[in-house]
Amino acid sequence: MKTSRMRVSAALTCVATLAALAAGVTASDTQPANAQANLAQPGQQLYARHCLSCHQADGGGVPNMQPPIKGGTWVMGEPRALALFVMTGGFDSGSRKDSDNGNVMPPFRQLPDADLAQILSYIRAKFGNGGTPVTAAQVAQTRASLPPSQ
Amino acid sequence: MRTISLARVVSLSCAAMIAGAAFAADDGLKLPAGFSATVVQEGLGAGRHLDVAANGDIYLASRKGLNAMRDTNGDGKADEVKAFGDVAGTEVRIFKDWLYVSDDVGVYRYPLKKGELAPGGAREAVVSQFPKERQHADKTFALDPKGTLYVNVGAPSNSCQEKDRQEGSLGRNPCPLLEKYGGVWVFDGTKLNQTPATGRRFATGMRNAVAIEWNAGQNALFAVIHGRDSIDTLFPALYNAADNATRQGEEFHQIVDGGNYGWPYTFFDTKLGHRVVAPEYGGDAKKVPEAGKYPDPLVAFPAHWAPNDLLFYAGKSFPAKYQGGAFIAFHGSWNRAPEPQAGYKVVFQPMKNGKPDGAYEVFADGFAGDMPDNSPNNARYRPVGLAVGPDGSLFVADSQKGRIWRISYGKK
Numbered sequence: 001m002k003t004s005r006m007r008v009s010a011a012l013t014c015v016a017t018l019a020a021l022a023a024g025v026t027a028s029d030t031q032p033a034n035a036q037a038n039l040a041q042p043g044q045q046l047y048a049r050h051c052l053s054c055h056q057a058d059g060g061g062v063p064n065m066q067p068p069i070k071g072g073t074w075v076m077g078e079p080r081a082l083a084l085f086v087m088t089g090g091f092d093s094g095s096r097k098d099s100d101n102g103n104v105m106p107p108f109r110q111l112p113d114a115d116l117a118q119i120l121s122y123i124r125a126k127f128g129n130g131g132t133p134v135t136a137a138q139v140a141q142t143r144a145s146l147p148p149s150q
Numbered sequence: 151m152r153t154i155s156l157a158r159v160v161s162l163s164c165a166a167m168i169a170g171a172a173f174a175a176d177d178g179l180k181l182p183a184g185f186s187a188t189v190v191q192e193g194l195g196a197g198r199h200l201d202v203a204a205n206g207d208i209y210l211a212s213r214k215g216l217n218a219m220r221d222t223n224g225d226g227k228a229d230e231v232k233a234f235g236d237v238a239g240t241e242v243r244i245f246k247d248w249l250y251v252s253d254d255v256g257v258y259r260y261p262l263k264k265g266e267l268a269p270g271g272a273r274e275a276v277v278s279q280f281p282k283e284r285q286h287a288d289k290t291f292a293l294d295p296k297g298t299l300y301v302n303v304g305a306p307s308n309s310c311q312e313k314d315r316q317e318g319s320l321g322r323n324p325c326p327l328l329e330k331y332g333g334v335w336v337f338d339g340t341k342l343n344q345t346p347a348t349g350r351r352f353a354t355g356m357r358n359a360v361a362i363e364w365n366a367g368q369n370a371l372f373a374v375i376h377g378r379d380s381i382d383t384l385f386p387a388l389y390n391a392a393d394n395a396t397r398q399g400e401e402f403h404q405i406v407d408g409g410n411y412g413w414p415y416t417f418f419d420t421k422l423g424h425r426v427v428a429p430e431y432g433g434d435a436k437k438v439p440e441a442g443k444y445p446d447p448l449v450a451f452p453a454h455w456a457p458n459d460l461l462f463y464a465g466k467s468f469p470a471k472y473q474g475g476a477f478i479a480f481h482g483s484w485n486r487a488p489e490p491q492a493g494y495k496v497v498f499q500p501m502k503n504g505k506p507d508g509a510y511e512v513f514a515d516g517f518a519g520d521m522p523d524n525s526p527n528n529a530r531y532r533p534v535g536l537a538v539g540p541d542g543s544l545f546v547a548d549s550q551k552g553r554i555w556r557i558s559y560g561k562k
Contacts (some may be wrong), residue, residue, distance in 0.1 A: 005452075027429065048488055049383070052487055052488055053380065053391075053394075053484075053485055053487045053488070054484075054528070056484070056487055056525045056526070057487060057488060057524055058523035058524075058525045058527075060525045060527040062526050063196070063549075064196075064213070065484060066484075100213070103315070105313065106313065106316040110317070
């Protein structure tokens with residue numbers, strides 16, 4: 001299907017960009033724990049609004065439907081890689097044959113930088129991941145790397 | 151078909167609650183008085199549908215593969231278990247001397263030979279080459295006595311939006327998915343090597359009718375259809391989370407040749423008690439579709455309960471009120487979150503002459519347990535498959551641990 005091919009192509013673009021981003025992680029990307037707490041609180045409501053019905057309140061996902069994000073490698077990983085993943089959406093069957101999950105995450109590129117930063121900071125703090133917060137600047141930087149038509 | 155009023159929906163809910171009060175604890179399940187459950191098997195992985203042969207042998211489909219099991223010493227537990235075949239999927243049905251099974255892309259059969267627990271013969275393809283999809287891909291099916299094969303081809307979509315499950319995205323009109331999905335396709339179940347192109351679309355407008363069953367008493371096909379998700383997150387100006395958790399009925403229909411059951415253009419709103427136009431197609435949370443275009447359901451069950459199997463009881467051991475009535479295995483919700491999850495239960499719908507005969511009753515409950523964090527992951531069990539044994543016992547399969555119960559009446 002044409003749509004499927006486009007998604008695969010988009011996903012591959014993402015993977016390449018993610019690799020580049022991951023290679024560029026620096027110490028300046030990390031922030032103190034109190035900043036993490038401040039960012040995470042408003043993210044809870046945004047998580048409930050945009051993410052909870054699929055990934056559930058505990059981040060555990062739903063078997064065969066949506067994957068858990070609790071402790072997930074994307075959630076725990078490099079902030080801009082996570083931001084890119086959420087803005088471009090999940091991978092479809094063309095690129096993830098090992099997945100049993102029926103649903104593909106839609107892209108959340110339409111959300112403002114600040115909202116995305118709050119959601120991502122929340123899930124990194126909430127689900128036992130211990131990840132550092134994600135800043136709006138990091139989201140904006142990631143957004144700037146996206147192809148315009150995606 | 152009759153319209154379901156708001157009063158009827160309320161009365162159904164009340165009846166279900168009253169029925170629940172009469173339950174007695176039994177093996178962790180709550181069952182009506184006089185019934186008891188025993189565990190036949192556990193640990194075979196994520197169970198799906200099952201069937202029981204005339205000699206009592208049990209066949210379970212699962213996402214890990216097929217298993218045959220037998221109680222060799224009469225203690226009620228399956229002590230001989232054999233994995234067989236190479237099909238991982240949902241459906242399994244005994245038809246004459248064959249075991250019909252399915253996965254996401256085909257329907258197959260194995261010869262059932264006398265004395266043989268696990269089929270040793272080669273698998274034959276009845277229908278193959280359904281497109282590989284991830285969403286609503288299980289090819290559940292029913293067979294009528296002539297061997298006509300009715301295959302549920304679920305739609306790989308929530309509501310046929312231009313961009314699936316994206317906020318505000320409008321519906322494609324006409325929905326092109328309906329050409330190949332979102333309905334029941336019919337084949338000759340006695341012939342081999344058919345493809346979707348050689349089948350005929352029997353009915354359409356069905357998002358995903360996992361629970362599909364031939365009713366021998368009525369000589370007719372019935373199904374309970376998974377309703378759509380996420381009216382609140384996709385159209386937040388029209389619906390809130392409480393609306394999404396409660397309004398999209400799981401529709402129970404008699405499926406007739408040429409029938410159109412309204413997906414993706416409409417859904418049955420259990421709050422309003424009538425069908426409404428879906429928000430992707432110009433709905434405003436109350437707009438009514440063209441009169442007479444789509445039938446109302448026989449029953450609209452609560453939103454997101456996930457009807458995964460349907461069985462018309464024709465056994466001999468349950469009380470008379472169960473004869474010809476419908477048991478429905480509800481897998482339980484995920485899309486009700488953040489509202490409390492619900493629907494992890496087996497329901498009995500009394501039927502007479504192919505129509506509902508009174509309110510549904512919760513028949514077996516207590517599967518999910520406390521379910522910490524309101525998460526389906528934490529459900530203890532989730533009922534997913536139903537079958538009747540030769541003595542009239544009802545068998546229930548679970549998808550969390552592969553547990554199988556046998557529910558009997560009047561004996562321990």
